[in-house]
Amino acid sequence: MSGRHRLRALGALVVLNGLIPIRTQPFYVVYLLASPLSFLFFISVLSSGAFVPFGVTGGLILTMLSAGTGLQSDMTHYRQDLKFQDIVVASPVEAPTYVTGMALSELVYSTPGLGVFAVIFVVTGLANLQSIAVLVGVLLLVWAFASALAFTLATYLRDVRETFMFSPLISLGLSVLPPVYYPIDRLPHWAQTAALFSPTTYAAQLVQGSVGLYSLSFGHALLDWGALIAITAALFLVAAFKARWKEP
Amino acid sequence: MASAVVAQDLFKVYPGSHSRTPALDGLSLTVPTGGVYGLIGRNGAGKTTFVRIAATQLALTSGSLSVLGHDVAREERKIRERIACVPQESRPLYFLTVEEVVYYYLKMRGLPSVEARRRTREGLEELSLGEYRRRLVSQLSGGLRRRAMCAMVLASDAEMLFLDEPTTGLDPIARREVWAAIRRASREQRTILLTTHYLDEAEALSQRLVLIERGRRILEGTPGELRGRVRYPYRVALQEGVAPEELEPYGRVATVEGGQTLVFAREREARELARWALERNLRVSMGPVSLEDIFLDVVGRSIDEDTPAEDAEPGHDEAKA
Structure with a gap:
């Protein structure tokens, strides 16, 4: 497939899975807002407003992460129930193009959530040039590793019902337990060590550090970027070599 | 003219399968370029397994298989550039209109918008779907959905089409319309690998046929040659x-x-x-004798009888387990 053909395929997938479904069910536009806004609400109430900035930075990360879990559900449904993956496999569309197109289409659903949280981010005075740059970089990496993980899982799941189980587990493991919505020093020492296995820990520390919620030295920030990039690259490698594009 | 598909001694055992026999058990066959080649057999005989391997969707356990001159194990990309497939039990995305099903499939294959629109229009007309083009798939009957799937691949630029039970669930008139579209595609020198358990369909469309039972080739030839062999x-x-x-x-x-x-x-x-x-x-x-009679004579059972579960190729879900 030439570069131009790939672009056409990407565009088709974004429209197909991102824009057209909204025509039949407009609630798709807001469903990804539900969880992050719920967390923000509880955190605001329970901390009497003190942890609102954590709720905002955490909400941005969770919204992007949700694009990945949404991708996992869509891809499993398309593969198992509609045999859409089989149709795509037997066509000039290559796996990276399919995954990228589908992952981009999930951004359509994340955009309203990102928009709402971006407004709150600015209104609460968290935005500055540095924090915006860090936020954009971190969110792109979260979207990338979540998409790679979602694709790999989706090629193994035997029924779309299994995604109902995996999606909350992924959310729990990557957004609730790790310190995405609170400072890491609130965790006991052993849990802080365990949190280092989650890429969202590094993502949250970088964003929290960039807005002054967390004291982050330059060296620590470099380590966080390195870890986040390394985990993203590792999940890409897993997707490239272990995802079942062609079945065994 | 080169053969479109050359299969030699194919074996397929699904990972974790408890079946006594392989899904494909030394299957060899040659599909000539151009025209319709029919694969017939009972449910679970190995037809879908063969199609999925040839369409590069499923790995082969052993044997050699080339499609359009390329090896399925080493040159998948070259094959995929030139094929299209309607898998068994596939359905279009429910939120699309019929027109969008075809159009976005063609766009996904990399066709420019103008050509994709033209092919979509022609493809829908060919299968009498023009009046449904703005209807959502979710509002269509199962038969119309299946026709939309057929229109999708027939409208493509693929040289070789894999149609796995394409007319299941269609009424007799719709089946004839799909047949006409398949015949037209075969006249354009495209190669069509058709699996079906409707023997009248296989006989009406196929220039050559192969009868598969328990993953093995039982008979192969033109419908006339098959009659001559019983x-x-x-x-x-x-x-x-x-x-x-x-x-x-x-x-x-x-x-x-x-x-x-x-x-x-x-x-x-x-x-x-x-x-x-x-x-x-x-x-x-x-x-x-009809093809059905030949089947009964050679296999000793009706084509409508399923292969016993312990010998059958796995269903799609089991294959993915």
């Missing part, structure tokens, strides 16, 4: 019940259903039997 090429139907022992000297008394007695016989015996029946004022008809 022991009893003629079929005599007697409307009234006649004692089987009276008929056995003429050939094989295969089935007695609805009061009708069927006898499969060689030409001379068939003529004698017809004369014998007429002399007794029995209602009788005689003609060449």
Whole structure:
């Protein structure tokens, strides 16, 4: 497939899975807002407003992460129930193009959530040039590793019902337990060590550090970027070599 | 002219399968370029497994298989550039309109918008889907959804089409429309690998046929050649019940259903039997055996009987387990 053909395929997938479904069910536009806004609400109430900035930075990360879990559900449904993956496999569309197109289409659903949280981010005075740059970089990496993980899982799941189980587990493991919505020093020492296995820990520390919620030295920030990039690259490698594009 | 598909000694065992026999058990066949090649067999005989391997969707356990001159194990990309497939039990995305199903598939394959629109229009007209083009898939019957899937691949630029049970669930008129579209595609020198368990469909469309049973090739050839290879090429139907022992000297008394007695016989015996029946004022008809009769004769079971579960190729879900 030439570069131009790939672009056409990407565009088709974004429209197909991102824009057209909204025509039949407009609630798709807001469903990804539900969880992050719920967390923000509880955190605001329970901390009497003190942890609102954590709720905002955490909400941005969770919204992007949700694009990945949404991708996992869509891809499993398309593969198992509609045999859409089989149709795509037997066509000039290559796996990276399919995954990228589908992952981009999930951004359509994340955009309203990102928009709402971006407004709150600015209104609460968290935005500055540095924090915006860090936020954009971190969110792109979260979207990338979540998409790679979602694709790999989706090629193994035997029924779309299994995604109902995996999606909350992924959310729990990557957004609730790790310190995405609170400072890491609130965790006991052993849990802080365990949190280092989650890429969202590094993502949250970088964003929290960039807005002054967390004291982050330059060296620590470099380590966080390195870890986040390394985990993203590792999940890409897993997707490239272990995802079942062609079945065994 | 080069062959479109050359399969030699194919074996397929699904990982974790508890089946006693492989899904493909030494299957060899050659599909000529251009025209329709029919794969027939009972449910679970290995048809879908073969199609999925040839369409590069499923890995082969052993054997060699080339599609359009390229090896399926090493040159998948080159094959995928030139093929299109309607998988068994596939359905279009429910939130699309019929027109969008075809158009976005073509766009996904990399066609420019103008050409994709033209092909979409022609493809929908060809399968009489023009009046439904703005209807959402979720509002369509199962048969119309299946036709939309067929329109999608027939409208593509692929040289080789894999159609796995494409007319399942269609009414007789819709089936004929799909047949006409398949015939037109084959006249354009495209190669179509068709699996079906409708034997009339296989006979009406295919220039060559292969009969698969338990992952093995049982018979292969043109419909005429297949008739020539069976022991009893003629079929005599007697409307009234006649004692089987009276008929056995003429050939094989295969089935007695609805009061009708069927006898499969060689030409001379068939003529004698017809004369014998007429002399007794029995209602009788005689003609060449149908594909269904050949299947019954060779396999010993009706094509509608499923392969026993322990010998069948796994269903799609099991294959993915």
